[in-house]
Amino acid sequence: xxxxxxxxxxxxxxxxxxxxxxxxxxxxxxxxxxxxxxxxxxxxxxxxxxxxxxxxxxxxxxxxxxxxxxxxxxxxxxxxxxxxxxxxxxxxxxxxxxxxxxxxxxxxxxxxxxxxxxxxxxxxx
Numbered sequence: 001x002x003x004x005x006x007x008x009x010x011x012x013x014x015x016x017x018x019x020x021x022x023x024x025x026x027x028x029x030x031x032x033x034x035x036x037x038x039x040x041x042x043x044x045x046x047x048x049x050x051x052x053x054x055x056x057x058x059x060x061x062x063x064x065x066x067x068x069x070x071x072x073x074x075x076x077x078x079x080x081x082x083x084x085x086x087x088x089x090x091x092x093x094x095x096x097x098x099x100x101x102x103x104x105x106x107x108x109x110x111x112x113x114x115x116x117x118x119x120x121x122x123x124x125x
Contacts, residue, residue, distance in 0.1 A: 009119030
């Protein structure tokens, strides 16, 4: 059974930073791409960014490029989302996801097969 679990959410002021973590188990971590999604109240879930299984390729949604960074540590089966210069519009529940392939996911066109439960990020103005 594949399990995905994120952590690290919280309350931060505008301009602040936060790092989310995600741990996955149940299959060989390095063989699968990983990604981050978020969903704000009343909005659809959106792709934030993704990383290939080997960690060498990443892709980000336009609004977070230059502010968010995704990294992974395959030895620890962990993925991270470093969020800097946070804005109130970044407030959402953030989800970690695992894909059924190793290449960097193609945004909303790629479908994960496993999801975490989500962690709340709130950015106060």
